Amino acid sequence: MQWETVIGLEVHTQLTTKSKIFSGASTAFGAEPNSQACQVDIALPGVLPVLNKGAVECGIRFGLAIGAKLNRVNVFDRKNYFYPDLPKGYQISQFPLPIVEGGSLDIQVGEGDKAVTKTIRITRAHLEEDAGKSLHEDFHGMTGIDLNRAGTPLLEIVSEPDMRSAAEAVAYAKALHTLVTWIGTCDGNMQEGSFRVDANVSVRPVGQQEFGTRREIKNLNSFRFLEQAINYEVRWQIEQIEDGHKIQQATVLFDPDTGETRMMRTKEDAHDYRYFPDPDLLPVKLDDDWIDRIQAAMPELPGAMRARFQRDYGLSAYDALGLTSQREMATFFTDTLALAGEANAKLVANWLQGEVSASLNRDEKDITQAPIAPAQLADLVKRIADGTLSNKLAKQVFEVLWTEGDQHGHSVDAIIEAKGLKQMSDSGEIERIIDEVLAQNQKNVEEFKAGKEKAFNALVGQVMKATKGKANPAQVNELLKRKLA
Amino acid sequence: MTYHSLKQLAGQLATGKASSVELCQDYLARIQARNPDLNAFITVDAERTLAEARAADALRAAGNAGPLTGVPIAHKDIFCAEGWLTTCGSKMLYNFVSPYDAHVIEQFKKAGMPTLGKTNMDEFAMGSSNETSYYGPVKNPWDMARVPGGSSGGSAACVAAGLAPAATGTDTGGSIRQPAALCGITGLKPTYGVVSRYGMIAFASSLDQGGPMARSAEDCALLLNVMAGFDGRDSTSLEREQEDYARDLAKPLNGLRIGLPKEFFGEGLTGDTAKAVQEAIAQFKKLGATTVEVSLPNSGLSVAAYYVIAPAEASSNLSRFDGVRYGYRTPDYTDLTDMYEKTRAEGFGSEVKRRILIGTYVLSHGYYDAYYIQAQKLRRLIAQDFAEAYRQCDVILGPTAPTTAFKLGEKADDPVQMYLSDIYTIAVNLAGLPGMSLPCGFDGQGLPIGLQLIGDYFSEARMLNVAHQYQLATDWHQRTPGGF
Structure with a gap:
């Protein structure tokens, strides 16, 4: 059977604001653990979030760059779940009313002259805060928590399932990477996690309308891993189906060492995040003036x-x-x-x-x-x-x-x-050298006259050698032909 | 000086009749003597109080005293205060010493008002009797077998018993007004957004509002002048011109239109409370006011809407208490999930758990639309009812609570009966309006009865004027419980 791959990407781009999305703490990378986590970031009792307008501005800029609809009123929601690196027990994100909806990005599919343009539709992009980091090494039997990253502003960009191969997914991810760094909303540093990709992958028989069941590969931080992970996942899914198994909706992780994906959790383990509008934050209003100013400053x-x-x-x-x-x-x-x-x-x-x-x-x-x-x-x-x-x-x-x-x-x-690298263009000088070469290579001259084209090339080579490559080859050709005529 | 007004205390300080240190020493002595019975305070730290008092005296000596510099105040243990144990009435925060000040605390510090201590409260402000506190119930000074109301029960009781001249409270569904009523003092819940919530441990963020609790409307006005103000760290704090809430106190009430919601004067309101409220209405008429019947048709649904919205927000707000970073952590656990479960099972009391369960349920997939969205719609309808009523009147009047102070344990096992204690106050929070309670009489058992005033948005100064004029004509607010 012929199979078709269907891919949609969710890309977390870290925004370039100096401070966090809901606090004044710095977002600089690489500081001592927990040295850039203020009382808001560590969720002390009583603290409250205040929205960083710079993050909103990044969202506007991105929306304008992909020709999207900007929701004039967008809302922050709480996504509730427990994890030690999530200090509040909820992540502030946007669910039903994200800042950006729709829009698209063109990619080049195929190589060289055969390259064609394909449009990838973007579903939405929403602002949210990043979680901290759990450090499982270095703490015997315990887990270390670093909250420096907690509250770092992210714009999560969700595409439609418009890609049909790993190569297309990579082309889209690269185009998006180019765009967000181009407009300055993200520094694009993948090693530092500023641009992280989740890939939703499914397969279906060619010609089938409905999508297959998808599995989501989490947290790919290089284009190479993205390609490898998707290719592995596609092969795995096809094998499973051809072996008579059904694909279960699941979240998987890619292991770069083995080149394989492995199950993290199935849909049954999925959280009920109990989203609701965050009562600590007012709906974000985007007025036309603000948008116009940002549009005017767009490169x-x-x-x-x-x-x-x-x-x-x-x-x-x-x-x-x-x-x-x-x-x-x-x-x-x-x-x-x-x-x-x-x-x-x-x-x-x-x-x-x-x-x-x-x-x-x-x-x-x-x-x-x-x-x-x-x-x-x-x-x-x-x-x-x-x-x-x-x-x-x-x-x-x-x-x-x-x-x-x-x-x-x-x-x-x-x-x-x-x-002394100047090209020799003094024809008198070149002629003098040609005469010398001809004198010293009578054999070649005779061969050429006898009809051997190769002998001519040998003579050109000798002239170039004698000029240390500085003669204009076209000029040498012409002069030689004239002399030998 | 036990029952002196803030103005009198400020006068003593201004004329040099007393120093802040002396005032604080007197109150601390009373606290030491009476708090063991009353249990109004969770934390008292005389050294810290006296250090603040000395600073206030120095400020005055340097000629930099404000109107209330040196006058001490007690703070509800929901406000984070730097260096103070801040428990929120919960075992969960039994060891949490706040590293920072709430905006409200900062404001009182700036005003030079020393902290007398942190007052007892229902756990995480969830309760109407102060019986859910991990630190034991507060007693009502009018009858030590009865509850002081809640959740700001410690604040109400300490002011009523003269252990503090004033206190801060917070009000999510009536937590300032109901204990003020049950303890015979005056308390005000401002318009949502007037007092910053920064550093006030969140129960239900869209309803919580801090406010003053004191012996009179005039004292409340002076305290609100200190507490109110824009704070950029609270996104729901309102950026408004600073106002003097005492500016209209002396205005006569001629032409005041008092709205009487027919829903507040129905069959639920009986006996001594009904009688006292009617007498208060008669008094206002004598002062030149007229009354008009208004209707709040959706107010009957306010308790239902409230017990969806408040627990929903609380279930999320209380997620940060997980044993990871501060506060209580269970001593024995096998893994992360076990640590979470035991910490929260052991750290929270039953009422808090009940509300977290309700809140989690109403936000769950498949129930959200039926409960949370519906409740938000009701909330808008309730606010519209008030808006309609204020086309006909300047202030709405009614009872604060359906009954006077009930006995300790009487409703502790019946959450619904307990929730109905706030039947007259909850709609005000849902609408975000200002409301206050002031004493208007006593029942047959000598227990205080509270009168509630509800104003339109930002009409605190007008409400305080109305209450003050009433208090000039009556002396209910000057009565003190026997034995204190």
Whole structure:
């Protein structure tokens, strides 16, 4: 039987506010346990929550970015359950009236020229507070509780079950990651848990209308784990069904060491969270002025920028996606372009997507940590465009810039000068070298004249070698042909 | 000075006839002598009180005294006060020394008013007789075999017995007004949002409101001037101009329109209470007021709505008492669930457990719409009834409680009878209105009877004016229990 995979994601994005969503304590990562938990966070008797407007603003920004409906009145509810790292015995979240409803995000499905755009619908996004952390190691027979994270603001973004493969799920998660970091509502740091993904996965026979029973994979904190977990889960579910078993609705955990998912709890163990509006907090009212101000301050979004790059600069969908994968990358691109000239857009894109990205990956660096500046890349591209540098020489210059230069130091021209990397374009000089080469390689000359094309290439190679690669290969070709004619 | 008004005490301090230290020493001595019988206080800490009194005297010496600087006050043990044991009447918090001050406590500290002690109360403010306190019941100074009412029973009893000139209370369904009535003192529950709830241990967040309990309306006005005010740490605190609640005390009552809800004067109201209330009405007429019959058709449903909403909120509010971070934790447990279950089974009393169960039930999947949503609808209807009534009158008048103080143990095993003690007061909390109780007579057994005034939103100054004018014409509020 042919099976179809159905995936919906719930993504917890930690918001970038300096203080917590309902208290003044800091949200900075990595502090001593419980040093960033104030009396509100530890839920002393009598304390009350006060909403951080910055968190609401993040919610508005996200809603605007995905073209969603913003609920002009949205409400905080209490989700009641007991756990030691949940100090109040309830989590303040939003249930029937979240801040954001609807909206969508476009992803690219497929590689290269075959890539197509697919729209993933977003169900809702709601504000809530994070819980603390239970530390099961280091305390023999006991559990340590760190409440630094308790009360950290989150925007939970819930998608419709619109994805049909792990690859699509990853593409969506990446697009969402790009968007929330782009608009600055989340720092996107997955190691620190700022962007955590839950995947609802089910399978059904191709052609069947109803969804299969889903299992939810909790807390995936890398795109690789997301892909591995979904692929494992899909195989497992298909096997189960083909073996005659039914899928039980359940929550599962992914173990990166074994690459398998394992059951956490079934639907029968599910809590009745007894949601009700938190009487300590008033309904949140969003007025048009506030929304308009936030809208006015919104940057151009990655989707719009992608379309613009393709339209105005003739870039491929693949290049446009790559250049807008991160706001800083897009800025690097546009900054470089402003100096190199729009006519060189493709060249700039190629360099950023090629040499720059490869070097960043190799050095495990981010574009913000790149040792070269847009001005230097622009100079480099200009020297390629005006024929001063061949691609090969340009790579050598780039190497110097990358390893020796700092962002403000070496200029491209200085490196070309100092290392003698300038492309030879003086045809007199090249001709002189060609004559020498021809004189020393009479055998090749004779072979060529006898009709052996290969001999010609050998001669070109000899000329390039003699010029230490600085000759313009096209020019060498032309001059050689003329001499041998 | 036992039964002096706040104004008199402030006068003694201002003229140098007494120091705050001396006043506090006198009250502490009375507490030491009488509290063992009365059980109005859970915690007394003379050293701490006297330190605060010395600070108040220093403030006065430096010329920085406010109107009530140096006058001591007792605080209901629901208010977190830094360095004070704060139990909320529960075993669950038997060892909880608060590391911070409630907004109300801060306000009294700023006013230079020393804390005389923390008063006894029904556990987590759940009760109408003070019998649910883990620290034992409070006795009614008018009859030591009877209850003082609740939940602010300790506060009411200590003021009635002259162990403190004033006290703070909180009122979720009548917890200031009903004990004030049963102990023959004056108490006021302000409009919801006038007094900050920050640091006031939550019972039912949408109903809880702190307020003053004292010997007269005038004293309550002075205390409300201290307690009231916007607090950014309570999202339901109202940002309003600071007002002087004593500003209208002296106004005559000519032209005052008193609304008499026919539902309050039905068959439930009989005997001495009915008679005393009627006499009070006659007195108001003498003072120039007119009366008009009004109707609160949904008030009969208020107890039902209240016992859905209040337990629902309480069940969630009390979840933080889990033995993990502070307060009581069971000594023996096998795992986390066992720790939770035993801690909460041992730490909470039966009335608190009953309400947590009710609240959990009404919020459960499948019941929420039938109970909680319905109750919220009733709540809106009840508020609309009052709004309608205030088109015809300035203040609503009726009894505070259906009976005078009942005997200890009399209703302890009958929760529904106990819940009906608040039948006249609960609607006020559901609507968020201000209400007060003041003494208006005694029954055949010499027990005080309370008169309730209910005002429109933010009409505290007007209500206090009405009550004060009544108290100028009567002396019920000046009567004191024999033996104290």
